[in-house]
Amino acid sequence: MGDQTGPGPTESVRQDLRLLEAAGAHREGASARRLAQEAGLSEVTAGRLLRELARDGYLHELDDGAYTLRERDGLSTAVDGRALSEHIRPLLSSLRDGLSAAVYLTLYDEGEIRIMEIVDSPNAPRVDLWVSFQDAGHATALGKSVLRELDGEARANYLSRHSLADLTPRTITSREELLRQLDSAPAGPLSLDRGEYARGTTCAAAPVYNGDQVGAVGISFRSDRMYRTTEVRARLLESALRVTRRLTLPGY
Template sequence: MGDRAGHTPITAVQHAFRLMEAVAAHAGGAPANELARGAGLPPDTALEVLRALTRDGYLRRLDDGSFVLGDVPHGDHAAQGLAGLARPALAALRDDLSAAAYLTFYEEGEIRIAEIVDGPQTPRVDLWVGFQDAGHATALGKCVLREMDEEARGEYLSRHTLADLTPRTITHREELIRQLESLPAPVMMDREEYDLGTVCIAVPVYRGGTLGSLGVSFRADRMYRTSQVRAHLLESADRVTRDLTFGS
């Protein structure tokens, strides 16, 4: 069904419903190309609609690139509801900085993405490597690692290989720890360590006793804005921590 009639409102709604039905048929998630086949749509049309549904919260894109229904991303409805409390702050951060915004938490021994708020002009980083395998290469992950005590950090690093994702990735444990301990708190940065051409800046947040991080990603040629980004991140982190603490 490869017509591009496509952009009429009724047809767009039909595409959305067909893709939602295809996603619902895969409880564990499915990639865009599989969902396109299930919905009988061209891959580019399906991807456009999937992105729109994800931006609006109807769907959620997992670390491996697959899509699931927005209300059951990890089987933890309560945790997702709490993460949803932070969405307005993340949306404001995205709009203020013209950058995709991310929220993570350290749960069950892994650093996991809880929320991403992006948009057509502020695309998220392509999560080409599952996030739980890339904590050492992202500002979000390194921010969490720096806030851990020495025992918890050592336990985490003993279970995770420091994979070489770009020529800039830190792949030696001692070097990573030196960086974590030497940079001024609380802001953490990665400079094209996860994705060439992309910079990420993050600060810590908390959901009760659960440690997490809040960050944004942007093109490396916008590095000149880092002081402005830091100020907005710190303000937003305070808001997110309050929302998650008192809104729960």
């Protein structure tokens, strides 16, 4: 994919929190320059994050360019059906429509990679889930994205409980080869599977976080479809950050 290094979702959310805390100290609003200084960020980085936070409803941009906290309804950080449908699903739908591909959200919960949401359409059908994602973490971009983010102990625990089943001729069935691929992946947060879970299907995924809980947002599409990799990367990373914000900062 030609990934480029840059701040991942967790670092961006930490920066978000610093800006939100700074904005909370100025009930009448504060300029981007002042908020950048108080958050310890460059004006360029702060300006970009402030615009994104305003777009996503965390801040209100005043006519003079100052920012204030927006009044928000409280929302539990638990990922329940209501939170997904009201706060996460619209982001996944936007990604589906932007890339014309089915979109998936997974979270690592109690030692398993669980699908929390699938957003598809007649023009962007989901992959045939012929094997549970819980048992196919080694063969999916979503699973590999989660496994890549786990620490060594958690990863070893998962692999000790799941066999690396041979799902297609492209599936990695060697634990050593899977670990080598996870640890030697190019810098950047995207993971891929090219026909490893289902013949003729390519998937790409990026990590998301619900506090300390890791997950992934990903897309699937027919392998014979042509995609601009730079567009896929940009849209996936933007969506991953926005989902992480919704999960981590829901009621700020």
